[in-house]
Amino acid sequence: MSSSDAKSINNDFTQKDILSLSQFDRTSLETLFDKTTSIKGEKDLRKLLQILEGRVVTLLFYEPSSRTRGSFDAAVQRLGGRTLIINVEASSVAKGETLEDTIKTFENYSDAIVIRHSELGAAAKAAKVSNIPIFNAGDGIGEHPTQALLDMFTIFEKKKSLSGLVGLVAGDLKHGRTVHSLLKGLSLFENNVIYLLSPDQLRLDPELKSQLEEKGLKLFEIESVTDIPKDTDFWYWTRVQKERFSSEVEYKKVNNKFVVNNELLSLYAGPKTIIMHPLPRVGEIATEVDKDPRAVYLTDQMKNGMYVRMALLSLILSPV
Amino acid sequence: MSSSDAKSINNDFTQKDILSLSQFDRTSLETLFDKTTSIKGEKDLRKLLQILEGRVVTLLFYEPSSRTRGSFDAAVQRLGGRTLIINVEASSVAKGETLEDTIKTFENYSDAIVIRHSELGAAAKAAKVSNIPIFNAGDGIGEHPTQALLDMFTIFEKKKSLSGLVGLVAGDLKHGRTVHSLLKGLSLFENNVIYLLSPDQLRLDPELKSQLEEKGLKLFEIESVTDIPKDTDFWYWTRVQKERFSSEVEYKKVNNKFVVNNELLSLYAGPKTIIMHPLPRVGEIATEVDKDPRAVYLTDQMKNGMYVRMALLSLILSPV
Amino acid sequence: MSSSDAKSINNDFTQKDILSLSQFDRTSLETLFDKTTSIKGEKDLRKLLQILEGRVVTLLFYEPSSRTRGSFDAAVQRLGGRTLIINVEASSVAKGETLEDTIKTFENYSDAIVIRHSELGAAAKAAKVSNIPIFNAGDGIGEHPTQALLDMFTIFEKKKSLSGLVGLVAGDLKHGRTVHSLLKGLSLFENNVIYLLSPDQLRLDPELKSQLEEKGLKLFEIESVTDIPKDTDFWYWTRVQKERFSSEVEYKKVNNKFVVNNELLSLYAGPKTIIMHPLPRVGEIATEVDKDPRAVYLTDQMKNGMYVRMALLSLILSPV
Numbered sequence: 001m002s003s004s005d006a007k008s009i010n011n012d013f014t015q016k017d018i019l020s021l022s023q024f025d026r027t028s029l030e031t032l033f034d035k036t037t038s039i040k041g042e043k044d045l046r047k048l049l050q051i052l053e054g055r056v057v058t059l060l061f062y063e064p065s066s067r068t069r070g071s072f073d074a075a076v077q078r079l080g081g082r083t084l085i086i087n088v089e090a091s092s093v094a095k096g097e098t099l100e101d102t103i104k105t106f107e108n109y110s111d112a113i114v115i116r117h118s119e120l121g122a123a124a125k126a127a128k129v130s131n132i133p134i135f136n137a138g139d140g141i142g143e144h145p146t147q148a149l150l151d152m153f154t155i156f157e158k159k160k161s162l163s164g165l166v167g168l169v170a171g172d173l174k175h176g177r178t179v180h181s182l183l184k185g186l187s188l189f190e191n192n193v194i195y196l197l198s199p200d201q202l203r204l205d206p207e208l209k210s211q212l213e214e215k216g217l218k219l220f221e222i223e224s225v226t227d228i229p230k231d232t233d234f235w236y237w238t239r240v241q242k243e244r245f246s247s248e249v250e251y252k253k254v255n256n257k258f259v260v261n262n263e264l265l266s267l268y269a270g271p272k273t274i275i276m277h278p279l280p281r282v283g284e285i286a287t288e289v290d291k292d293p294r295a296v297y298l299t300d301q302m303k304n305g306m307y308v309r310m311a312l313l314s315l316i317l318s319p320v
Numbered sequence: 321m322s323s324s325d326a327k328s329i330n331n332d333f334t335q336k337d338i339l340s341l342s343q344f345d346r347t348s349l350e351t352l353f354d355k356t357t358s359i360k361g362e363k364d365l366r367k368l369l370q371i372l373e374g375r376v377v378t379l380l381f382y383e384p385s386s387r388t389r390g391s392f393d394a395a396v397q398r399l400g401g402r403t404l405i406i407n408v409e410a411s412s413v414a415k416g417e418t419l420e421d422t423i424k425t426f427e428n429y430s431d432a433i434v435i436r437h438s439e440l441g442a443a444a445k446a447a448k449v450s451n452i453p454i455f456n457a458g459d460g461i462g463e464h465p466t467q468a469l470l471d472m473f474t475i476f477e478k479k480k481s482l483s484g485l486v487g488l489v490a491g492d493l494k495h496g497r498t499v500h501s502l503l504k505g506l507s508l509f510e511n512n513v514i515y516l517l518s519p520d521q522l523r524l525d526p527e528l529k530s531q532l533e534e535k536g537l538k539l540f541e542i543e544s545v546t547d548i549p550k551d552t553d554f555w556y557w558t559r560v561q562k563e564r565f566s567s568e569v570e571y572k573k574v575n576n577k578f579v580v581n582n583e584l585l586s587l588y589a590g591p592k593t594i595i596m597h598p599l600p601r602v603g604e605i606a607t608e609v610d611k612d613p614r615a616v617y618l619t620d621q622m623k624n625g626m627y628v629r630m631a632l633l634s635l636i637l638s639p640v
Numbered sequence: 641m642s643s644s645d646a647k648s649i650n651n652d653f654t655q656k657d658i659l660s661l662s663q664f665d666r667t668s669l670e671t672l673f674d675k676t677t678s679i680k681g682e683k684d685l686r687k688l689l690q691i692l693e694g695r696v697v698t699l700l701f702y703e704p705s706s707r708t709r710g711s712f713d714a715a716v717q718r719l720g721g722r723t724l725i726i727n728v729e730a731s732s733v734a735k736g737e738t739l740e741d742t743i744k745t746f747e748n749y750s751d752a753i754v755i756r757h758s759e760l761g762a763a764a765k766a767a768k769v770s771n772i773p774i775f776n777a778g779d780g781i782g783e784h785p786t787q788a789l790l791d792m793f794t795i796f797e798k799k800k801s802l803s804g805l806v807g808l809v810a811g812d813l814k815h816g817r818t819v820h821s822l823l824k825g826l827s828l829f830e831n832n833v834i835y836l837l838s839p840d841q842l843r844l845d846p847e848l849k850s851q852l853e854e855k856g857l858k859l860f861e862i863e864s865v866t867d868i869p870k871d872t873d874f875w876y877w878t879r880v881q882k883e884r885f886s887s888e889v890e891y892k893k894v895n896n897k898f899v900v901n902n903e904l905l906s907l908y909a910g911p912k913t914i915i916m917h918p919l920p921r922v923g924e925i926a927t928e929v930d931k932d933p934r935a936v937y938l939t940d941q942m943k944n945g946m947y948v949r950m951a952l953l954s955l956i957l958s959p960v
Contacts, residue, residue, distance in 0.1 A: 045693075
């Protein structure tokens with residue numbers, strides 16, 4: 001089962017797996033984002049604690065990821081649920097047991113399993129044998145659907161729409177899993193225009209580009225920051241990894257052209273352009289930008305990761 | 321204090337340590353299994369949450385064991401308690417502090433300690449200095465009493481009795497801690513007949529065999545799967561570890577004779593023979609067997625690990 | 641920002657960081673210790689669970705410390721809060737992300753962050769960027785304020801006062817972070833007399849000694865256990881680390897002179913002298929002393945670590 005076989009949500013989240021962004025249509029996204037807004041706005045923290053009271057969620061991490069794990073852990077616990085944290089690299093299940101047997105084990109103890117794995121398709125493999133919902137928290141070069149959902153929710157929250165947007169995505173557009181997901185998500189809506197800025201070696205794959213354009217997304221490759229149109233709705237910046245380059249010199253030459261700082265913002269961003277980044281960053285955004293009210297990467301974007309996951313958990317495990 | 325000095329339960333679980341299966345007589349087992357059945361049958365999850373509300377249990381693991389730790393963690397949390405998870409190999413208490421000092425430390429923060437250790441007698445050593453209940457979650461070649469209890473409960477649940485049974489235990493009967501415990505447990509009841517199937521090098525220790533027979537257990541060694549009597553109540557299969565053999569060739573030759581698959585089931589198992597295994601497995605049971613309704617190793621047997629631990633925690637920490 | 645810039649508590653704990661003992665004056669200590677006494681005396685565990693209900697505290701540990709982490713973990717959970725445990729050495733945030741970005745991340749998921757770090761000033765650095773309270777759980781050679789507070793509370797609890805005391809501190813007075821904090825704390829009160837006993841190489845720094853004396857603390861260096869005055873209120877013993885000596889021989893020669901055993905107690909301690917140690921110990925206190933009613937290092941002193949932290953969390957996050 002590849003993640004593209006994942007069952008469509010079709011606006012009924014009850015007991016579904018979350019494996020891929022492709023499970024979501026517009027209506028399902030709207031339902032999810034309404035729920036997210038309502039949970040984020042809830043002032044009475046104790047009310048939320050009833051939603052997963054008595055439920056247990058296993059966080060099964062085959063590779064470390066303190067950000068994603070912490071966010072899921074907080075999400076479950078803020079809904080009153082409990083977590084079992086299983087770090088596999090440090091545990092005996094690493095020794096020879098199949099992924100399927102490990103999933104069946106924790107299925108017996110819990111009401112859902114969040115899985116992070118380095119191998120493409122691991123989450124779908126887990127879902128195939130599991131009788132409880134599986135949440136894909138990243139499967140190698142595969143998908144990381146909750147990251148995509150938090151990015152989309154952040155844009156929706158700030159722009160009140162996911163249609164008619166003009167945005168910039170920058171950095172490594174070839175390998176960047178989060179960028180691919182975001183573009184796929186935006187292609188579900190109308191009249192979106194995205195400018196693509198990347199080093200030559202790291203351009204968006206032409207095939208993926210065509211697919212997205214067929215769905216109606218307007219994509220324009222630009223060559224330099226000087227081509228960024230004023231007044232975009234958002235900038236989505238990503239990391240350019242050293243490993244992608246033949247030499248340190250080559251890497252530095254390229255990377256220095258892709259740094260967001262106050263000067264770049266004053267020249268090319270509009271007063272309402274929100275600045276996003278999936279984090280961690282390694283210099284692509286200067287820390288001087290952190291206090292700019294348009295910067296959301298350290299605040300709402302990350303906080304929304306927790307709220308989107310709370311909304312998903314709530315819709316899937318505790319439908320009203 | 322060796323684990324055989326452990327205080328007999330004598331049908332009063334309050335604040336007792338659980339170090340060894342030898343603490344249990346028939347009445348205590350019946351009380352425990354009644355409690356387990358009642359907890360497993362409780363539909364209102366929130367009711368269970370009151371049992372350990374406000375209590376803290378430390379899970380002190382000197383060796384990794386995600387299955388046992390996860391099961392205890394889920395057990396405590398499903399009863400409304402909280403866990404402190406201390407993985408010693410990754411922590412400073414590894415550096416020079418005695419087991420006793422570590423136990424005294426966590427005694428101050430918690431209401432019970434679950435300990436897993438590679439050394440025989442470690443749990444009893446802990447119990448000697450501790451003012452709060454100690455649960456032995458495996459001490460090397462020593463005991464792992466909650467594993468034995470979950471195995472016995474699983475048979476009891478499926479067969480409605482622990483007397484008058486005919487069973488098969490197979491695999492490494494020389495080193496297998498779980499098999500020894502199961503046989504001891506069954507020797508407390510009447511008219512049980514057990515067939516023993518193992519490679520020559522891994523037979524049940526003759527001395528242990530005599531002890532069990534003195535208690536009234538009927539034991540028959542058989543030479544091959546073809547000797548398995550039809551219509552046994554259960555098969556309890558265990559892992560044959562490569563390390564026990566002088567060569568890979570020797571290991572494979574033996575191991576291939578000890579694999580449960582659909583063919584073997586159709587030839588030698590009865591319609592009500594339940595198939596058990598303590599897990600993890602490394603090929604002793606083909607995955608094609610997993611969906612057979614008689615196979616309980618991935619389902620009830622494992623789930624019962626959580627429920628038996630919930631029942632113990634409840635009887636020991638929260639007697640009514 | 642160094643920890644000495646930490647905002648004075650000034651008897652208002654609401655949403656304050658706890659970075660240094662220097663934030664506390666007498667009144668603040670009295671408020672804290674009253675709260676600690678009341679929490680320690682609360683018989684209804686469920687009442688405590690309401691204090692942090694719905695709150696999440698991140699335990700961000702850049703170096704392992706099962707004792708301190710366990711104590712904070714228990715403190716949060718006994719107040720009904722939830723914890724996110726992030727062991728950084730085992731996690732991806734270790735890879736290149738700045739401390740500040742990591743703090744901003746967990747700020748989004750939680751209501752407070754407890755941080756342990758090997759670098760001096762790390763907690764203050766965290767507090768500088770954080771919008772939620774930061775608890776310093778030890779920053780290298782810097783401070784470990786909650787350890788100091790639990791030591792002072794233990795003396796207060798047993799002696800009903802922090803003035804007019806006669807005490808002995810022994811061991812490594814040069815490097816011992818806990819000793820320095822305790823002496824600073826006692827210097828806030830009147831008429832305290834402290835005897836200092838250490839190997840020559842590990843005497844209290846003369847400059848720190850002068851500062852403490854200026855504040856009114858009376859300090860007397862003694863040369864040998866035979867100089868310990870009878871009827872002191874407390875002995876505070878610390879570890880002498882092998883690494884401080886040029887050779888194993890040199891270390892053993894010195895260390896053997898600094899061991900508390902029953903004989904030493906009978907010769908030099910009074911009937912009401914309490915015996916303290918911050919733990920872990922590596923032989924400075926013989927285990928025969930553990931059962932002496934005057935020994936509090938394995939019992940009240942450690943338990944008070946949890947209660948002082950509960951009191952702090954309560955005053956800071958849940959003021960009434």
